[in-house]
Amino acid sequence: MLDKNYIGHKLTGFSAEANVERLRFFAKAIGQQDPIYTDILVAQKAGYPTVPLPPTFLFCLEMSAPNPAEVRDLLGIDWGKVLHGGQSFVYHQMAFAGDRLSFQGQIIDIYDKKGGALDFVVIDTRVTNQDGALVAELRKTTVLRNI
Template identity: 65%
Template sequence: MIDRRYIGHTLAPFSVPVEAGRLRFFAKATGQADPVYTDVAAARDAGHPDLPVPPTFLFCLEMDSPKPAAIRELLGLDYRRLLHGEQQFSYHAMAYAGDVLSFEQRIEDIYDKKGGALEFVVRRTRVSNQHGALVAELRSATVVRNG
């Protein structure tokens, strides 16, 4: 069983610059046809100061953590038994190319189902920009298959 004392544990925050080239690549990879996500002039014509960050791109930036396996290592989780359970995004402000986003990860909950056959680790990440404004909250659940 995963030690529940880690509920509330926070990891060291980290920051990631939002690069226009990565935004264009992501738009292409996800089939985004709207030029607002690839052309600065189109973005500005639409009222944006630069290329906007597409909604799920924050998950990609979160993976730029200096220690992407920090929670797994902290909890002693065997990656061969892990499943991606769910993911949610709550948006509060837009982010753009040129911003520097800070990520603060926290273990929000650890619980089990089916008599411990499945354990869940819920992570909440607060994302803020270089001005300290809250951009988004990311919530993710990892499932550990036991037995």
Template identity: 60%
Template sequence: MLDTRHIGTVLSRHSAEVEAGRLRFFAKATGQTDARYTDKAAATAAGYPALPVPPTFLFCLEMEAPNPRATIDLLGIDIGSILHGEQSFQYHRMAFAGERLHFEVRIADIYEKKGGALGFVVRETKVTDGDGGAVADLRSVIVVRGKAREGK
């Protein structure tokens, strides 16, 4: 059984710089052909101050937390028993190369289905800019198959 007393636990507060080179690499790796994501001149011609952050790139920066396995470690989950359940994001504004973004990751919910055969851990991440303004809210769900070890 997953330990529900960890609902609300903040797993990480960290910052990450949005680097133009990483955005170009991400665009190439994901097959992005829109020049606004790789060429600063194309981005500025489109009215952006710098290269825009592609929608899913913030999940990459979220993984720069001091311990990206914090959820698994805290709840004592066997990594071989997890599945990717869901991932979503809500943007409040576009982010751009050159910004320093701040991430606060917390466990929003823990629940079970099928008599405990499936456990669900919902993580929510608030992304803000240097002034504390909302940039995005990220949400991810991992599914834990089978009985989980007792959490810490």
């Protein structure tokens, strides 16, 4: 079982820039064909200042953390026993290419199920822009198989 004393632990915060080249690559990778996500002029004609971030791109940027394995290292989790338990996003405002986004994650829950056969780690991450405005709240759940 994982150490529940880590509930409330803040992860190392970091910032990442959403650049248009990376957004184009992401849009292509997910099959996004709407040109507002790849073409600055099309985005501007649609009323945006520049290319907006596709909704799930924040998860991609979150992987830019200095140590994406920080939670696994902190809790001593064996990578071979990890399952993706889920993720969700709550958006407060749009983000755009060129924005500098700051990520601050925190472990908000650790619990087990099936008599300890499965451990769950829930992490909430606040994402703010270069002006300090809240852009989104991300939640991800990691599952550790103990069998």
